Amino acid sequence: MTMRIALGTDHAGFLLKERVKRDLLEREIDVVDHGTYSEEACDYPSFVRAAAKDVSEGRCDRAIVFGGSGNGEAIVANKERGVRCALCWSEDTAIWSRSHNDANALSLGSRTVSEEMALHIVGLWLSTPFEGGRHSSRVKEIER
Numbered sequence: 001m002t003m004r005i006a007l008g009t010d011h012a013g014f015l016l017k018e019r020v021k022r023d024l025l026e027r028e029i030d031v032v033d034h035g036t037y038s039e040e041a042c043d044y045p046s047f048v049r050a051a052a053k054d055v056s057e058g059r060c061d062r063a064i065v066f067g068g069s070g071n072g073e074a075i076v077a078n079k080e081r082g083v084r085c086a087l088c089w090s091e092d093t094a095i096w097s098r099s100h101n102d103a104n105a106l107s108l109g110s111r112t113v114s115e116e117m118a119l120h121i122v123g124l125w126l127s128t129p130f131e132g133g134r135h136s137s138r139v140k141e142i143e144r
Contacts, residue, residue, distance in 0.1 A: 003029050004060045004062075005029055005030070005060055006031075006050070007021060009035070010044035010068075011038070012111065013110045020108075032054055035047045051105075052078075052079075063085070063106070064107075064108065070087045073087075077107065078105075082143065084102060085105035086107065088106055088107070088125065090121075094124040098130060101135070101138075106125050108122075
């Protein structure tokens with residue numbers, strides 16, 4: 001079964017979203033792109049919320065959201081029930097977000113990570129499984 005990933009960004013993350021989208025398609029991952037579709041200034045909440053809702057409502061397996069810092073985007077995504085969005089900026093944060101937190105959404109800041117690091121983070125985030133075990137009860141507590 002092919003993984004399906006929703007994307008959402010504002011103008012600051014547009015170019016990085018486009019690059020990550022190409023990478024996902026090359027990996028034969030289905031992509032649902034909620035925009036934005038240009039570098040024209042816009043507000044991120046509606047684009048990010050749409051991507052997070054796709055995860056929350058079961059239309060997509062995961063979401064990746066983008067912005068300048070990625071902070072606001074993670075906050076918006078985490079407001080959707082069942083979404084666990086992690087802001088990642090390094091190998092370790094990408095791995096731990098999946099292995100310890102079972103993150104089903106990833107936030108990337110285009111002003112905080114290089115394109116090369118962002119692609120590396122996405123690859124790690126896609127390939128790292130949830131460890132379960134002692135982390136399972138913690139993840140369940142998030143849902144309360």
